[in-house]
Amino acid sequence: MLLREVEYARPASVGDAVRLLAERDGARALAGGQTLVNVMKARAASPDVVVDLNGLEELKGIELGPDGTLEIGAMTTYTEIVESAEARARPILGEVCAQIADVQVRNRGTIGGNVCSNDPTNHLPPLVVALGGTMTIRGTGGERTVPAEEFFLGVYMTAAGPGELLTTVTIPAGKADGFASLPIGRDGTCIVNVAASLDGGAPRVVVGCVDAVPVLVRPESAEDDAVRGAVRAAGLQPPDDVHAPAEYRRHLAEVLAVRAVRAAKERAS
Amino acid sequence: MTPETARTIAVDVNGVSYEREVEARKLLIHFLRDDLDLTGSHVGCDTGNCGACSVLLDGVLLKSCMLLAVQADGTSIRTVEGLGSDGELDALQQAFADHHALQCGYCTPGMLMSASWLLERNPRPSEEEIRRAIQGNICRCTGYVNIVRAVQAASGQEVSE
Numbered sequence: 001m002l003l004r005e006v007e008y009a010r011p012a013s014v015g016d017a018v019r020l021l022a023e024r025d026g027a028r029a030l031a032g033g034q035t036l037v038n039v040m041k042a043r044a045a046s047p048d049v050v051v052d053l054n055g056l057e058e059l060k061g062i063e064l065g066p067d068g069t070l071e072i073g074a075m076t077t078y079t080e081i082v083e084s085a086e087a088r089a090r091p092i093l094g095e096v097c098a099q100i101a102d103v104q105v106r107n108r109g110t111i112g113g114n115v116c117s118n119d120p121t122n123h124l125p126p127l128v129v130a131l132g133g134t135m136t137i138r139g140t141g142g143e144r145t146v147p148a149e150e151f152f153l154g155v156y157m158t159a160a161g162p163g164e165l166l167t168t169v170t171i172p173a174g175k176a177d178g179f180a181s182l183p184i185g186r187d188g189t190c191i192v193n194v195a196a197s198l199d200g201g202a203p204r205v206v207v208g209c210v211d212a213v214p215v216l217v218r219p220e221s222a223e224d225d226a227v228r229g230a231v232r233a234a235g236l237q238p239p240d241d242v243h244a245p246a247e248y249r250r251h252l253a254e255v256l257a258v259r260a261v262r263a264a265k266e267r268a269s
Numbered sequence: 270m271t272p273e274t275a276r277t278i279a280v281d282v283n284g285v286s287y288e289r290e291v292e293a294r295k296l297l298i299h300f301l302r303d304d305l306d307l308t309g310s311h312v313g314c315d316t317g318n319c320g321a322c323s324v325l326l327d328g329v330l331l332k333s334c335m336l337l338a339v340q341a342d343g344t345s346i347r348t349v350e351g352l353g354s355d356g357e358l359d360a361l362q363q364a365f366a367d368h369h370a371l372q373c374g375y376c377t378p379g380m381l382m383s384a385s386w387l388l389e390r391n392p393r394p395s396e397e398e399i400r401r402a403i404q405g406n407i408c409r410c411t412g413y414v415n416i417v418r419a420v421q422a423a424s425g426q427e428v429s430e
Contacts, residue, residue: 001315007272008293008339037335049272102405104332
């Protein structure tokens with residue numbers, strides 16, 4: 001497939017990358033490219049300039065702090081997360097990354113790309129919200145942090161706006177997490193997915209694939225009935241499509257929320 | 270770092286060095302096939318789903334239709350032409366032949382690269398591990414059973430009934 005003509009830049013630093021992104025309206029950051037290159041083929045996106053982040057070592061790697069906090073560079077691949085000894089501090093991260101697509105995509109696709117593309121069927125947006133993550137965003141004016149639950153703004157839209165770059169995803173210490181999904185075939189696109197965490201007070205249950213952004217639900221307890229009731233009370237209005245009618249997605253959201261919370265409870269004990 | 274619509278890249282493919290000017294919009298698979306005449310890697314779906322274009326880039330398995338050729342500058346690439354030597358098949362290729370692991374053969378280059386990547390990292394994979402390793406490769410003849418058997422045989426294991 002021949003893409004539309006595009007300019008390519010390989011910045012030498014995050015500062016250069018941000019400057020390039022800010023200079024041109026039609027500039028897009030190229031992370032793993034496992035989404036962007038495909039949407040460029042389909043002409044669903046036609047950036048004038050792609051700013052390749054692949055050479056930027058400062059965006060790669062996982063650091064585990066003394067308090068158990070994980071600092072994950074935005075350009076860290078799924079495979080690197082799956083295989084990282086540090087990332088095992090929060091085991092759900094590697095477990096979910098191992099369910100994304102296939103070997104080739106996991107070798108190239110990145111955590112930053114997954115959350116910044118914010119396709120509603122992606123795995124990581126609900127997960128980072130459930131885990132209480134924090135996103136660090138760099139722009140020409142400096143750096144700011146945004147809680148994961150405020151990062152996702154709409155389909156394909158996040159708080160990392162034009163001229164900005166997500167640099168780090170910070171995940172606090174914890175372990176009582178669960179994830180449940182109904183994918184189209186093993187490791188396929190999710191029809192509904194739910195991430196849950198019991199660390200830090202009332203359960204954080206986050207439903208993906210049912211709205212433009214991950215939906216955070218806070219049941220009063222981790223009991224099945226409380227979880228099911230809280231998801232029902234959220235009044236989800238999921239899309240209808242060839243894979244599932246809206247009613248079935250609503251049903252799945254409740255069932256998968258219960259499964260995700262049960263998995264989190266098992267890990268807590 | 271100034272944005273450019275084309276640039277000169279240097280790559281090593283199967284041990285041979287190449288320097289070529291490529292357009293930024295050219296996908297790596299087309300660079301391999303059209304510019305270097307290495308037509309072993311196939312374009313199956315062009316949407317990143319089928320894996321027929323899989324290659325190793327600096328030792329990492331990926332789909333060459335989801336990478337711009339300019340991104341490969343300075344890397345070392347291995348394609349299906351790089352398997353075996355002096356016209357002889359390697360053990361994995363021979364096992365594919367022995368176990369009828371190809372029907373139309375279109376997916377074979379990608380299957381071989383995925384299976385090579387697996388065996389480099391995991392010399393005696395279980396059947397489940399083999400199946401997951403070729404998850405990103407679609408065989409539209411649906412000949413998966415024989416492909417799994419071939420990988421088992423190539424790794425010196427008993428072949429599933």
